[in-house]
Amino acid sequence: MSRRHLPVAVTTAVFLAGFLFCSLQFENFASTRVVMNLLTDNAFLGILAVGMTFVIISGGIDLSVGSVIGFTTIFLALAIGSWGMPPLIAFVLVLAICAAFGATMGALIHHLEMPPFIVTLAGMFLARGAAFLMSTESIPIDAELYSQIASFSVRLPGGGRLRIIAMIMLATFLVGGLLLHFTRFGTNVYALGGSRSATTLMGVRTGPTTIAVYMLSSLLAGLSGIVFSFYTGAGYSLAAVGVELDTIAAVVIGGTLLTGGAGTIFGTFVGLLIMGLIQTYITFDGTLSSWWAKIATGMLLFAFIAFQQMMSGLSGRLPGRLVARTPK
Amino acid sequence: MTMKALFCATALAAVLAAPALAADLTVGFSQIGSESGWRAAETSVTKIEAEKRGIDLKIADAQQKQENQLKAVRSFIAQGVDAIFIAPVVATGWDNVLEEAKDAEIPVILLDRTIDTADDSLYLTAVTSDTVHEGRVAGEWLAKTVGDKDCSIVELQGTVGSSPAINRKKGFDEAIASHANLKIIRTQTGDFTRTKGKEVMESFIKAENGGKNICALYAHNDDMAVGAIQAIKEAGLKPGTDILVVSIDAVPDIFKAIADGEANATVELTPNMAGPAFDALIAFRDAGTKPPKWIQTESKLYTAADDPAGEYEARKNLGY
Numbered sequence: 001m002s003r004r005h006l007p008v009a010v011t012t013a014v015f016l017a018g019f020l021f022c023s024l025q026f027e028n029f030a031s032t033r034v035v036m037n038l039l040t041d042n043a044f045l046g047i048l049a050v051g052m053t054f055v056i057i058s059g060g061i062d063l064s065v066g067s068v069i070g071f072t073t074i075f076l077a078l079a080i081g082s083w084g085m086p087p088l089i090a091f092v093l094v095l096a097i098c099a100a101f102g103a104t105m106g107a108l109i110h111h112l113e114m115p116p117f118i119v120t121l122a123g124m125f126l127a128r129g130a131a132f133l134m135s136t137e138s139i140p141i142d143a144e145l146y147s148q149i150a151s152f153s154v155r156l157p158g159g160g161r162l163r164i165i166a167m168i169m170l171a172t173f174l175v176g177g178l179l180l181h182f183t184r185f186g187t188n189v190y191a192l193g194g195s196r197s198a199t200t201l202m203g204v205r206t207g208p209t210t211i212a213v214y215m216l217s218s219l220l221a222g223l224s225g226i227v228f229s230f231y232t233g234a235g236y237s238l239a240a241v242g243v244e245l246d247t248i249a250a251v252v253i254g255g256t257l258l259t260g261g262a263g264t265i266f267g268t269f270v271g272l273l274i275m276g277l278i279q280t281y282i283t284f285d286g287t288l289s290s291w292w293a294k295i296a297t298g299m300l301l302f303a304f305i306a307f308q309q310m311m312s313g314l315s316g317r318l319p320g321r322l323v324a325r326t327p328k
Numbered sequence: 329m330t331m332k333a334l335f336c337a338t339a340l341a342a343v344l345a346a347p348a349l350a351a352d353l354t355v356g357f358s359q360i361g362s363e364s365g366w367r368a369a370e371t372s373v374t375k376i377e378a379e380k381r382g383i384d385l386k387i388a389d390a391q392q393k394q395e396n397q398l399k400a401v402r403s404f405i406a407q408g409v410d411a412i413f414i415a416p417v418v419a420t421g422w423d424n425v426l427e428e429a430k431d432a433e434i435p436v437i438l439l440d441r442t443i444d445t446a447d448d449s450l451y452l453t454a455v456t457s458d459t460v461h462e463g464r465v466a467g468e469w470l471a472k473t474v475g476d477k478d479c480s481i482v483e484l485q486g487t488v489g490s491s492p493a494i495n496r497k498k499g500f501d502e503a504i505a506s507h508a509n510l511k512i513i514r515t516q517t518g519d520f521t522r523t524k525g526k527e528v529m530e531s532f533i534k535a536e537n538g539g540k541n542i543c544a545l546y547a548h549n550d551d552m553a554v555g556a557i558q559a560i561k562e563a564g565l566k567p568g569t570d571i572l573v574v575s576i577d578a579v580p581d582i583f584k585a586i587a588d589g590e591a592n593a594t595v596e597l598t599p600n601m602a603g604p605a606f607d608a609l610i611a612f613r614d615a616g617t618k619p620p621k622w623i624q625t626e627s628k629l630y631t632a633a634d635d636p637a638g639e640y641e642a643r644k645n646l647g648y
Contacts, residue, residue, distance in 0.1 A: 026407070028406060029406075031406060033405065034406045037399070037402040041395075041398065041399040138418045139420075140444060151423070228395075231395065232398070232420070232421035233422075233424065234420035234421045236394075239395075240395070279396075279399060279403075280406075283386070283388045283404065284386075285386075286385070286388070287386070290389040290391060290396070
């Protein structure tokens with residue numbers, strides 16, 4: 001096994017061991033219901049995590065994604081409910097707005113050479129503020145076509161249901177994986193995170209790549225917002241507060257280097273499942289405070305970062321390292 | 329011989345039936361969070377009520393987020409619990425997950441708040457308080473206590489636009505409408521908080537001749553009343569005597585005030601929503617009795633005659 005795949009292998013092993021542990025402890029745990037719930041309940045987070053994987057590999061961060069979800073859900077609720085817009089047109093429109101929003105952040109980061117942290121922090125306040133301006137209440141969405149899409153699911157043996165939002169998430173992971181690992185754009189994203197100046201010298205145009213990365217992240221945040229509105233059947237400006245941090249945690253637990261340059265889409269998927277697994281365990285137990293989920297995630301995150309640090313320290317001393325990093 | 333056999337059979341049936349009533353029942357409870365003292369008390373009372381009945385209770389705290397509640401409910405379904413209680417954080421967006429519960433034949437009971445849904449077969453029943461009735465009980469108490477005397481009332485409202493504030497005002501207004509001698513002379517919001525309650529009461533006292541024109545205070549919750557009592561004392565008046573104080577919620581601190589004679593009455597918003605819910609659930613499971621769609625909790629009035637010191641002791645450890 002190559003050194004590059006070690007973090008993903010460790011993450012996967014942790015997940016499998018965790019699932020086995022839970023299955024031994026609780027009856028009914030190893031069921032299609034639990035597995036499908038993991039996919040359904042983390043669908044919106046998963047879609048965000050795909051975008052965040054690109055951003056973090058490129059050496060950046062996107063703090064605006066949770067707010068973009070809030071904006072998207074409230075926009076959809078008003079567009080479909082109050083302005084009478086057909087759902088499909090509303091979806092296209094909101095995705096276009098989100099993509100433009102992300103592209104603008106990307107352009108600011110590239111042209112003004114501002115830290116992504118600050119630009120996307122501003123974006124976070126902007127999107128959340130815009131959501132609150134539109135409405136502060138939770139508005140139910142009840143268009144015919146909309147509810148039909150939202151409640152579509154495939155029943156599996158054992159009572160589990162593969163819901164439409166889980167399908168959208170799986171498709172996003174698939175497309176994201178192809179884009180990151182098998183295209184020129186994906187290679188550029190890795191190069192950008194490895195070393196910006198070296199990337200420029202190599203002839204990769206960093207500007208379009210940076211803009212595309214943030215555009216992709218916001219576009220996926222918009223898609224995630226659509227999925228979130230399917231999930232709750234309503235638009236709410238306070239939806240998904242703080243979710244950007246959960247997303248970053250899932251990506252890092254999935255083996256992506258927070259400093260950029262290394263990571264995989266598959267790892268992110270497993271990272272997402274681990275976080276979902278922790279929550280499921282706590283609900284199954286029923287006596288633990290749900291805040292333990294945060295504590296467990298925090299400890300796991302810490303362990304993974306320490307592990308990565310150790311790995312990159314090791315690879316730095318060895319010849320033929322596969323993880324490209326600039327000395328800081 | 330037959331008598332003996334009959335007796336044995338009955339005894340055996342009793343032995344078998346009694347623990348089977350509840351002991352093997354597992355209930356999942358998706359709680360909103362612990363944003364207020366009342367909410368924390370609701371959680372502790374639910375635990376106590378479950379223990380009393382030998383029910384295995386699983387609690388999931390949603391930290392104020394609906395997505396966490398949806399996750400918890402789905403986990404409960406996957407786990408195969410016998411019933412699910414939900415204190416919904418928002419009214420919308422429950423149809424899909426409740427359909428899954430219905431499919432799995434797990435009854436759902438709503439606590440404290442209701443939901444918006446076109447299909448009310450998705451839940452068994454909702455146990456909530458009637459906030460209009462709470463206001464009415466407070467108004468009726470005041471009308472009875474004052475009798476035929478003229479009485480100018482000041483009112484501390486809850487958060488503007490919130491449903492308890494609207495309903496508690498409505499109920500109180502209804503109750504005093506038929507009494508021409510009772511009149512609300514000033515009303516303003518105190519935001520359900522102690523500090524705002526005190527501030528607003530201070531301005532009422534200033535505006536009404538140092539408080540001499542005020543005969544009674546009606547506060548939409550106990551916290552505001554406790555703040556107002558402080559303001560009344562600082563103005564040199566005796567709360568509970570010079571100005572009657574009636575409020576709603578029945579939190580421990582107001583019982584202390586009642587015991588000290590500084591407040592006169594409170595209407596309980598009981599944190600025990602789970603007790604009636606457990607009873608309805610057990611009746612439904614064992615006898616198939618369908619409960620009504622809405623179970624209203626009692627809005628009990630407490631005054632100095634109801635052992636306020638004892639009530640304070642009983643409540644102070646519930647987490648208020």
